Amino acid sequence: MTLQQLLGINLPLLQAPMAGVQGSALAVAVCEAGGLGALPCAMLSPDAIRAEVAAIRAGTGRPFNLNFFCHQPPTPDDAREAAWRASLAPYYRELGLDPAAIPAAPGRAPFSAALAELVEALRPPVVSFHFGLPAPELLARVKASGARVLSSATTVDEALWLEARGVDAVIAQGLEAGGHRGMFLTGDVTTQLGTLALVPQIVAAVKLPVIAAGGIADAHGVAAARALGAAGVQVGSAYLLCPEASTSAVHRTALVSDAARHTALTHLFTGRPARAIVNRLMRELGPLGGQPPAFPLATTAIAPLRAAAEAASSGDFSPLWCGQNASGCRAIPAGEITRALAAGLAG
Structure with missing residues (x-):
């Protein structure tokens, strides 16, 4: 068959x-x-x-x-979550965000x-x-x-x-x-x-x-x-660039730029390895650096950074998912x- x-x-x-x-x-x-x-x-x-x-x-x-x-749904680890938020605190300060007011992110x-x-x-x-x-x-x-x-x-x-x-x-x-x-x-x-x-x-x-x-x-x-x-x-x-896709403007901009030629596996955005276009967060923390909470809990603390940066047309904290061949x-x-x-x- x-x-x-x-x-x-x-x-x-x-x-x-x-x-x-x-x-x-x-x-x-x-x-x-x-x-x-x-x-x-x-x-x-x-x-x-x-x-x-x-x-x-x-x-x-x-x-x-x-x-x-x-x-498997993870067991929350308060110490790991606290360490993760501490590693992101400088970015929160830079963007004028309150780390104590992190809302729940979509799971x-x-x-x-x-x-x-x-x-x-x-x-x-x-x-x-x-x-x-x-x-x-x-x-x-x-x-x-x-x-x-x-x-x-x-x-x-x-x-x-x-x-x-x-x-x-x-x-x-x-x-x-x-x-x-x-x-x-x-x-x-x-x-x-x-x-x-x-x-x-x-x-x-x-x-x-x-x-x-x-x-x-x-x-x-x-x-x-x-x-x-x-x-x-x-x-x-x-x-990803098709009109039928809901890819964000920030993501679309990255896909047509030279940046799309450099992707890496990273666990920073969700807690699990995934391939994305290398951006500021990945460069500064290392794509597989840090100790983000287990999948999918890492998204919670990233979400406010992503929203604030994207509002300023920046993909510094966005998961710009993309394979190694964006030529098509x-x-x-x-x-x-x-x-x-x-x-x-x-x-």
Whole structure:
């Protein structure tokens, strides 16, 4: 069975779910162009998910993907939180902010029984997970709803783990990919491989379709991934400038600047390694420096700095998520991006 047959799509092209920079509009545009559009759900309330799914179904009759996180909720550590806030205090003073008045930041909720119930009610054609998989009983409910299940692997061991638990396809997330690493069996970033090294190893190790992700920004990248045995590709950064994306003005400015050529893995913004364009906070604290609270608690103290800086058109404290190859990132409709990528499928 081809990936297209498995997922009910015309093109083996998946739009990466990108929380904070997109909603239903981007998913619809990719679906209508023949790919698999995705809605990131980890930062949305159940009511918001319902509304976005309604918008997707109003805009397209084609299959779509709902994406959820599967992290373990952390235990708050008061000492670590205090140390983190102390390290950020100079920036608070510089921007005239009161460290004692930090409001709660939007969290990222892991998949739960309530979300499984929502999936059962909404019956999305595809459900994907990041950071592993939910508990077996929750995964069984998702599969029983009729959804095809995808999840990200950043190592061969993770791919084998996912295969043993019944996923329908594996997303091989190379080190080049923007946003959060999907790593879940280890926190050691030295285990992370580039896409060209990772994809053929996972293809050789599992019997499932493998979807290549990371650094793929044009038709040549699609062709290269397919040559390595990938059944399809997942693309994120190339869509960030599309009119259907909700990427902020500060983020868009960074993406078209020379700064986009320098990205790094950082845990400063959320507490978990993710690839972003290097900015002031990353330079001064070190991308993997400091001791931010565990994911996703680090976002709370960063949020006021981000808001104040962005109000002044600065991305100094913003998570400017981006992969290592922003060359395909263009301010054109997402359908055009999808069709341009599809040129790499020929032959």
